[in-house]
Amino acid sequence: MPVTIFQFESGNTEWWLTVNDDGTVTYVSENAGWRMARRGMERSESTMSAEEAKARWFTYASDIDKALQQIAAEKSDRSD
Numbered sequence: 001m002p003v004t005i006f007q008f009e010s011g012n013t014e015w016w017l018t019v020n021d022d023g024t025v026t027y028v029s030e031n032a033g034w035r036m037a038r039r040g041m042e043r044s045e046s047t048m049s050a051e052e053a054k055a056r057w058f059t060y061a062s063d064i065d066k067a068l069q070q071i072a073a074e075k076s077d078r079s080d
Contacts, residue, residue, distance in 0.1 A: 001021065001071070001074060002018045002019060002020050002021060003018065003019045003067035003071065004016060004018050005017040005018065005019060005025075005057075005063050005064060005067060006060065006063075009032055009033075010032075011032070011033050011034070012031065012032060012033050012034055012036075013029060013030070013032055013035065014029070014031075014032040015027070015028065015029045016028050017053070017057060017060065019050065019053075019064055019067035019068060019071065020047070021071060021075075023049075023050055023068060023071070024047050024048065024049060024050070025047070025048055025049070025052070025053035025064060026045060026046070026047045026048075027045070027047075027048075028043065028044070028045045029043070029044045030042065030043040030044070031043075050064055050065075050068055
């Protein structure tokens with residue numbers, strides 16, 4: 001199950017960072033609020049390795065590591 005590291009909304013844009021089941025990390029940015037009403041849905045999504053994500057969002061590096069451990073533990077529990 002993917003783990004969300006952060007999710008923010010500024011009133012016109014929403015961002016979130018998620019650690020995926022395969023150990024990759026996905027960053028998403030999309031219009032919200034008045035910007036979405038004026039411009040429509042504009043979405044940007046990029047997927048990267050956990051190491052790349054930890055370098056880019058270094059303040060969340062320990063949260064990314066914890067999410068990776070949680071996902072590994074869940075996979076281990078399912079395989080038993």
